[in-house]
Amino acid sequence: MNLCSNGKPFIIATRSTVLSELGDDWTPCVALLTAWTKNSASISFWSELIKLLLDKGTTYFVCIGTHSEKLHDEIDDLLYQYDDELRLERSINIVTTYHANDTIEEAVDYCVYATEFRDKDNNFILAILDDNSIEDGKVKGILEQA
Numbered sequence: 001m002n003l004c005s006n007g008k009p010f011i012i013a014t015r016s017t018v019l020s021e022l023g024d025d026w027t028p029c030v031a032l033l034t035a036w037t038k039n040s041a042s043i044s045f046w047s048e049l050i051k052l053l054l055d056k057g058t059t060y061f062v063c064i065g066t067h068s069e070k071l072h073d074e075i076d077d078l079l080y081q082y083d084d085e086l087r088l089e090r091s092i093n094i095v096t097t098y099h100a101n102d103t104i105e106e107a108v109d110y111c112v113y114a115t116e117f118r119d120k121d122n123n124f125i126l127a128i129l130d131d132n133s134i135e136d137g138k139v140k141g142i143l144e145q146a
Contacts, residue, residue, distance in 0.1 A: 001124060004112045004146045010125040012140055015049060018128055028053065029123035030060040030115045032108075032143075033071060036135045041067035043074035049128070050078060054094070058126075060115050063098040064107035065135065072098035104135065108142040 001009045011028070013021045022028075031053050035041035043050075050061070063071045079091035095115075099107035117123045127143055129136040 002144065004125075004143075006113060008112060008117065008125055009123075010112075010127060010143060012127045012129055012143065014131055015128055018049065018126070019052075022126075027057045027123055028126035029058060029117045030062060030111060030125040031058050032062045032064065032111050032125060032127040032139075034129060034133070034136055034139060035063055035065040035067040035071040036133060038067055038070075040065070040130070041070040041074070043071075043078055046071070046075070047078060050075060051082060053126075054079075054082065054090070059094055059118055061094070061096045062107070062111045062115065063096065064100075064102070064104070064111075064139070066100060068098040068100045072096050104138050105142055108139060108146060112143070112146040 001011055003009055011022065033046065039045060061075055063075070075096050079094055079096075083089055083091045097110070099110060102110070111125060115125070127139065129140055
C-alpha cells in the first residue's frame with residue numbers, strides 16, 4: 001500500500017486483479033473509477049464490482065473521465081436499486097461525484113484531498129485503472145505523485 005502526501009493510503013488495481021490484490025480483509029472508503037469510453041461508463045461494465053465495494057463498506061465513488069457523468073448517474077441508479085433489493089437505505093450515506101470537465105490532475109487531487117475517510121484507521125483509496133488506457137496511465141502517475 002502506498003501513501004499520498006496527506007497520509008491517505010491508496011492501492012491501484014485493475015478490474016481483473018482487484019480481488020486477488022486486496023484479499024478478503026479490505027475496506028476501501030473511496031473508489032476511483034474511470035470512464036474514458038462509452039463502454040467503460042456503462043453500469044454493466046461495473047455493476048458487480050460496485051456491489052462488492054458497497055458490501056465491503058465503500059462510501060465514496062469518484063468518477064473521472066470524458067463519460068464520467070454517465071457513470072456517476074448509473075451508479076446512483078444502481079445504489080437505489082440495490083437498496084430496494086436488500087431492503088436497506090444505505091444509499092443515503094454514499095457519495096458519488098463526477099469530474100468530466102476537470103483535468104486529470106484536478107480529478108485526482110479531488111480524490112486525494114477532498115474525499116473523506118469515515119473510519120481513518122481502516123480505509124484507503126482504491127483506484128481501479130485499465131493498464132491499456134493512456135489516460136489511466138496518467139491517472140496512475142499523478143496518484144503516485146500526490
